[in-house]
Amino acid sequence: MSETAVATLIDGDVSAFTYGCDYNPEQWSAETWLEDARLMTDAGVTLVALNIFGWAQLEPVRGHYDFSALDAVIEILHEHGIGINLGTATASPPPWFSSDYPESLPMMADGTRRAFGGRQAFCPSSPAYREHALALVEKVAERYGAHPAVRLWHVSNEIGCHNAHCYCDTSAAAFREWLRARYESVDAVNDAWGTSFWSQRYASWEHIQTPRLTVSTGNPGQALDFMRFSSDELLAHFRAEKAVLQRHSAAPVTTNFMVTAHIRNQDYWSWAPHMDVIANDHYLDHRLGDARSELSFAADATRGLAGGRPWMLMEQATSAVNWQPLNLAKAPGQMIRNTLSHVARGADGISFFQWRASLAGSEKFHSAMLPHAGTDSSVWREVVELGRILEKLAEVTGSVVAAEVAMVFDWQAWWATDLDSHPSAEVRYLPQVHAVYNALLAAGVTVDIVAPGAPVDAYKLVIVPSLYSVTDAAARVLADYVAAGGHAVVTFFSGVVDEHDRVRPGGYPGAFRELLGVTSEEFVPVPRSAVLSLSDGQNAGLWSERLRLDGAEAVSTFTNGPVPGVPAVTRNTSGDGVAWYLATALDEPSLRATLVRAAAEAGVEVPVERDAGVEIVRRVGASGSWVFIINHTDAAFEYQTQGTEIITGAELGIRASATNEISKDGTLDVPAGGVRVVRESRTKK
Numbered sequence: 001m002s003e004t005a006v007a008t009l010i011d012g013d014v015s016a017f018t019y020g021c022d023y024n025p026e027q028w029s030a031e032t033w034l035e036d037a038r039l040m041t042d043a044g045v046t047l048v049a050l051n052i053f054g055w056a057q058l059e060p061v062r063g064h065y066d067f068s069a070l071d072a073v074i075e076i077l078h079e080h081g082i083g084i085n086l087g088t089a090t091a092s093p094p095p096w097f098s099s100d101y102p103e104s105l106p107m108m109a110d111g112t113r114r115a116f117g118g119r120q121a122f123c124p125s126s127p128a129y130r131e132h133a134l135a136l137v138e139k140v141a142e143r144y145g146a147h148p149a150v151r152l153w154h155v156s157n158e159i160g161c162h163n164a165h166c167y168c169d170t171s172a173a174a175f176r177e178w179l180r181a182r183y184e185s186v187d188a189v190n191d192a193w194g195t196s197f198w199s200q201r202y203a204s205w206e207h208i209q210t211p212r213l214t215v216s217t218g219n220p221g222q223a224l225d226f227m228r229f230s231s232d233e234l235l236a237h238f239r240a241e242k243a244v245l246q247r248h249s250a251a252p253v254t255t256n257f258m259v260t261a262h263i264r265n266q267d268y269w270s271w272a273p274h275m276d277v278i279a280n281d282h283y284l285d286h287r288l289g290d291a292r293s294e295l296s297f298a299a300d301a302t303r304g305l306a307g308g309r310p311w312m313l314m315e316q317a318t319s320a321v322n323w324q325p326l327n328l329a330k331a332p333g334q335m336i337r338n339t340l341s342h343v344a345r346g347a348d349g350i351s352f353f354q355w356r357a358s359l360a361g362s363e364k365f366h367s368a369m370l371p372h373a374g375t376d377s378s379v380w381r382e383v384v385e386l387g388r389i390l391e392k393l394a395e396v397t398g399s400v401v402a403a404e405v406a407m408v409f410d411w412q413a414w415w416a417t418d419l420d421s422h423p424s425a426e427v428r429y430l431p432q433v434h435a436v437y438n439a440l441l442a443a444g445v446t447v448d449i450v451a452p453g454a455p456v457d458a459y460k461l462v463i464v465p466s467l468y469s470v471t472d473a474a475a476r477v478l479a480d481y482v483a484a485g486g487h488a489v490v491t492f493f494s495g496v497v498d499e500h501d502r503v504r505p506g507g508y509p510g511a512f513r514e515l516l517g518v519t520s521e522e523f524v525p526v527p528r529s530a531v532l533s534l535s536d537g538q539n540a541g542l543w544s545e546r547l548r549l550d551g552a553e554a555v556s557t558f559t560n561g562p563v564p565g566v567p568a569v570t571r572n573t574s575g576d577g578v579a580w581y582l583a584t585a586l587d588e589p590s591l592r593a594t595l596v597r598a599a600a601e602a603g604v605e606v607p608v609e610r611d612a613g614v615e616i617v618r619r620v621g622a623s624g625s626w627v628f629i630i631n632h633t634d635a636a637f638e639y640q641t642q643g644t645e646i647i648t649g650a651e652l653g654i655r656a657s658a659t660n661e662i663s664k665d666g667t668l669d670v671p672a673g674g675v676r677v678v679r680e681s682r683t684k685k
C-alpha cells in the first residue's frame with residue numbers, strides 16, 4: 001500500500017479532514033449544479049465523489065462519448081475550491097451493454113440469469129464487460145487524469161455488493177483457470193476438496209463447475225474456493241482499472257469497501273494492499289441487536305485494513321437509509337455522534353451518500369446532506385455543524401489510535417464457519433466476533449482488528465474469537481507470540497479445520513490444542529434456550545464440549561447441561577505466556593468479566609467502571625494525544641482530565657496563575673448524547 005495520507009488529499013501542505021459526499025449531478029439541472037456548489041461551500045464540503053453511476057451519460061450509445069455535462073460539473077466544483085474523488089463510472093453498465101451482451105448478465109446459483117434494471121448487472125468474469133469498462137476508464141483518465149481538482153480516483157463502486165458470485169459458464173471457465181493456478185493438478189483439487197466423499201472425484205478439469213444449487217448439500221471445499229476465486233476475480237478487475245488510471249494520473253486510487261455485517265463477499269485483507277487510501281462505507285444496521293457497537297467494530301476493522309493508519313469513511317447516511325425493513329431516522333445529534341466514533345477510531349475523511357436527496361429512483365427515500373425539505377431542516381443544520389466541528393478537529397488528523405489489545409478477524413474464516421452441516425446452525429461467525437468485541441467495547445478496552453497470522457508482538461493481549469478455519473502458519477504465529485510471553489484468549493469452535501475445510505485430527509481445537517493445553521473429544525452444542533451454569537457463578541449457552549485438560553487449569557466447569565463437571569473456561573501457561581480457552585458461549589456479563597480478567601492479567605489498562613454507553617477512545621500523534629468521549633446515553637457523564645476541549649474551547653484542570661484567569665478543575669461535563677474531544681496536556685499511554 002502506498003502512503004497517501006487522507007488528510008493531505010485536498011491540500012498537500014495542510015492537514016485537514018476531507019468532508020463530502022457522493023454527488024449525482026446526472027439527476028439534476030445545470031442551475032441546480034450551481035446552487036449545489038454554493039451550498040457545499042456553506043457546509044464546508046471539500047471532497048465530492050462524482051461520476052459513480054455516470055456510464056450511461058458518458059457513453060449513451062456504444063462507442064459514442066459525451067463528456068460535456070461532466071466537464072461542466074467538474075469546472076463548477078473546481079471554481080468553488082472543491083476537490084474531486086472521481087469515479088470511473090464502471091459500477092453499472094448502461095442498457096445497450098446488457099442488450100448487446102446478454103451473456104454478461106450475472107447467473108444465480110439456480111442457473112437463472114438476472115436482468116438489466118437494477119445496478120451492477122454484470123458477470124465479474126465477462127470479457128465484454130472488462131473490455132468496455134476499461135475503454136471507458138481510458139477515456140475518463142485521459143480527459144481528467146491531470147485535472148488539478150482530481151484528488152482521488154474512485155474505482156467502480158462497492159465492488160461485488162450485488163454481483164460478487166456469478167455461476168455462468170464463463171465464470172466456470174475462469175474458476176478452472178484460478179484452480180489450475182492454485183493447485184496445478186486435478187488430483188490436488190480432489191485432495192483439497194475431499195472428493196473421495198460421495199463419489200465426487202474429478203478426472204478432468206472440464207468437469208469442475210461453479211457450485212450451482214445441488215439437491216443435497218454441496219462440497220464445502222468447492223464452495224470456499226469459489227468464494228476466494230470470486231473475490232480475486234473482482235480484485236483483478238479493480239487492479240486492471242487502477243493500471244489504466246495510473247498511466248494517465250498521479251492521483252491516488254481507491255474503491256469503497258463494505259466492512260459491514262451484511263456483506264462479506266470480498267476478502268479485504270487481500271484487497272487492502274492494492275489501495276492507495278483505505279475507504280469504507282458504513283450504514284447503521286438496525287436489523288442487528290446492537291447497531292452502534294457494529295459501527296465501532298467496522299471502524300476498527302477498517303483501521304486494521306489500513307495497517308493502523310488513518311482511513312476514510314466514504315459513505316454513511318445523514319439519517320435513514322431506504323433498504324432496511326424499517327428505516328429509522330437518526331435522532332438529533334446522532335449523526336454527529338456516530339461520525340465522531342469513526343473519527344475517534346481513525347477516520348481522517350468523512351463523506352455521505354449522497355449530497356442531494358433524489359426525487360426519483362429506488363433511493364428517493366434515502367437521506368442526504370440536503371434533504372427533500374431543503375436547508376430549513378435539522379439534517380442540514382447538523383451537516384453544517386459537523387463541517388464546523390471537523391474544521392476545529394483538524395489537528396487530530398494524521399494521529400493513530402492507541403490500542404493494547406488485538407482481535408483476530410478473517411473474511412475467509414467467516415465464509416468457512418457459516419457453511420452448512422456444522423454442529424449448530426446457531427453458531428455463526430460474525431455474532432461470535434461481535435459478542436467478544438462488544439464485551440471489550442462495554443469494558444472500554446480499545447482493540448485493533450488484525451488478520452490471522454499478522455504480527456502481534458506489540459500487543460499485550462490477543463483475542464481469537466471462533467476462528468474455525470486457520471492455516472498452520474497463522475496458528476504458529478499465535479503460539480510463538482504466547483511462548484514469548486504474550487497473552488491470548490481463544491474462544492470455542494476455533495482451529496477445527498485447515499484452509500481447505502479439512503478437519504485437523506486428534507481432537508479439537510485442532511490447531512490450538514497444544515497452545516491451550518486442552519483436548520476436546522466431541523462438540524456438544526445446546527439449544528438456544530438452554531442456560532449453562534458454570535462453577536464460578538457465570539452463565540453461558542449455545543455450546544459445550546467434552547473437554548479434558550492436557551496441562552491447562554480449569555477456571556470453571558459446567559455445573560449443569562450435557563457435560564457437568566467438564567471444564568468450560570481454561571487457562572494454560574505456555575512458554576512465558578498465558579493462553580485461555582472459552583469452550584462455551586459466555587453470556588455478556590460473564591464474557592466481559594472474563595475478558596477484563598485476562599486483560600488485567602496481561603497488563604492492559606482497563607478503564608474504571610462506567611456506563612457501557614460511554615465510548616472513550618484515544619488518538620495519539622507526534623504533537624500530542626486526544627481523547628474522544630462519546631456519550632451515547634441519556635445522562636450527562638463526568639470525565640476527569642487535563643487539557644483543552646476542542647469543540648467548546650473549555651480549559652480543564654488548568655491551574656490559576658497571575659497571568660491566566662482560567663481556573664478549572666479537571667471535570668469535563670459530557671452532555672447526554674454529546675461528544676467532547678480533549679487535547680490532553682499530559683500524554684497518556
Ligand code: GLA
Nearest residue numbers: 157158281283315321353366
Ligand atoms: C451504497 C452505495 C450507494 C447507495 C448507498 C445507499 O453505499 O454505494 O450508491 O446505494 O449504498 O445506502
